[in-house]
Amino acid sequence: MPSNRCQHIFNPDSDLEHRCGSPALRAETHCYYHHPSRKPSVTRHARRGFPILLPKDSTSLQYSLLQVIDKLAANQIDVHRAGLLLYSIQLASKNIF
């Protein structure tokens, strides 16, 4: 029997598994949030954060900028957080030069 409820299963490898149960998209098996074609805007890794090298010279400054740009380009960090990090790097760079 076809279901019009999302078939996504939370915690599939544990005893706490349960289905999403939200209304599925028309003629689909998943809701908007769990549809396979949807990419999350912020990954679990980004929510945990990532170690950032505090810039102490021009080389480490460049590396710190590249870390943020790389995460932003890969959509692994939200724009607001990236803006705060870039501003922090800018402040730190004023103490270097």
Ligand SMILES: [Zn+2]
């Ligand atoms: Zn769902």
